[in-house]
Amino acid sequence: MNEFELIRRLTHDLPRHPRVVVGVGDDCAVLDLGLPDRWVLFKTDAVVEGVHFDAGALPEQIGHKALARCLSDVAAMGGEASSALITLGLPTAFDVARIEGVYRGLNALAARHGVAIVGGETTTNPDRLLLSVCLLGSVEKTRCVTRSGAQPGDALFVSGVLGGSLRGRHLCFEPRLAEARWLTGHFAVHAMIDLSDGLAGDLRHLLESSRVGAELLAAAIPISREAKRAARERPDAKSALSAALTDGEDFELLFSVSSRDAVPLLDAWRERFPDLGLACIGKILAERGVRLRDERGVRPLEAHGYIHFA
């Protein structure tokens, strides 16, 4: 049983509450706490030593990554982050200087995005360091973007470059809060998700929530230098395109807008964010599933990004 099946099994019959605008199954929970114009965003995420970072990661990077993952989810809803609680699971023997470094990484990123660290707790997790972040944010009701609004005909966009993140980028990526705020302030974003599981997997989450399908243009997918280098160094391993589809931990924004907004969006983005790429990588279709178009034609993309060659 994989993570998604387990979550489905645990959460399929949770009772509904009127204050819950969006519950399980989007980047953040969305709550109506009674504010006239805004909804509250609520998110938690954990990083575990040996799973999300290894013993060689700098302490500052561990703190940075833990908070940045949650911020990336707030970005994907079009929101702003507000306050965070930090849970430290400390191994039996821990180095105070290392934990202070973790907090320096947390604090620096929090300060850049106006996030107040308002508490947390320490607990023993005897075998390994664990860092869990709980984040509150908010978003104007008119600007909240979920995974479920993609419409047939929409153009599909992704920010930045994909693949090879585990070679280092995953420890120092900058969550796309400013970009997402600009997007929802200037364009009608129909659906959005942040890329943590890889384009192939997260696109499928967005499509399933929206009950649509998509066609990807292989040549348009922005592949990172690291993914290209990895493919050159190990020609027997996965191709650079496969890496961009499946490596995960990119923490870029994947979103759809009406096709008539596509060119104005690309032009405005290049002016506003000249140092960050934005690629139109395909289109939303009414027919379910994901197809990949390249110079040899159109083929189905398997669930986890495996490219099926007929």
Next chain:
Amino acid sequence: MNEFELIRRLTHDLPRHPRVVVGVGDDCAVLDLGLPDRWVLFKTDAVVEGVHFDAGALPEQIGHKALARCLSDVAAMGGEASSALITLGLPTAFDVARIEGVYRGLNALAARHGVAIVGGETTTNPDRLLLSVCLLGSVEKTRCVTRSGAQPGDALFVSGVLGGSLRGRHLCFEPRLAEARWLTGHFAVHAMIDLSDGLAGDLRHLLESSRVGAELLAAAIPISREAKRAARERPDAKSALSAALTDGEDFELLFSVSSRDAVPLLDAWRERFPDLGLACIGKILAERGVRLRDERGVRPLEAHGYIHFA
């Protein structure tokens, strides 16, 4: 370096934000998100296998305890709980039926207190089960109670019975939400904390926040049957009174009110909650420190509940 010293070191220079009414150092963070009459309460807490429960605990009890700990903190602020996120740290080999049992425990308690479980995540924590809960609640600005309002002359009260919780009560205690709401609705509660570290330790947290001291009346401290039984069974171990002062995990309410409210409060409590004890265990003093009065006189109580015999 103990937990409290580490937290102090990590959080002493956190920047202040105008939306933070109460930050690090109380039972919950208190946030002003712009609601006219209410503040938002924000709390996280984790339980770890082998630390907060052992392998023999029923799965339902694990889920119950994880959420109940957070609810107890919301109670201590005089608040109501609203929404929760659940983080499951799953060991490499885990039993789906056990995790479903954990969720049954969570869901049953959440339903009783009107808490919406709005999401969460699963991660790998290879060596042991970890369950972290993040809770949102709220409280009327006029009814929010912190640790810092105790005043010299106040009467000090504790609900329930203390000591011996690890013999079983810690896995099935009911958080005192209804009692705390009733208290703040009918009396001016000056300061309140929930008892997780033991009366001696948590009283000291309340007193330090309030910059006051206290005198406890030994004969008035309500000692649980389990603590008395443990003291009978092992006369060489700690006394029943010591257990009530230091065992921890009681999750009862400790609070102070003006001395003129003491008798009306006891009378009204007995009528409203006939099945739950309320004991006046001492008084707040201007002089710092904790003193214990018994038939032999008044002596200082050491930091962690050790009773200093001159």
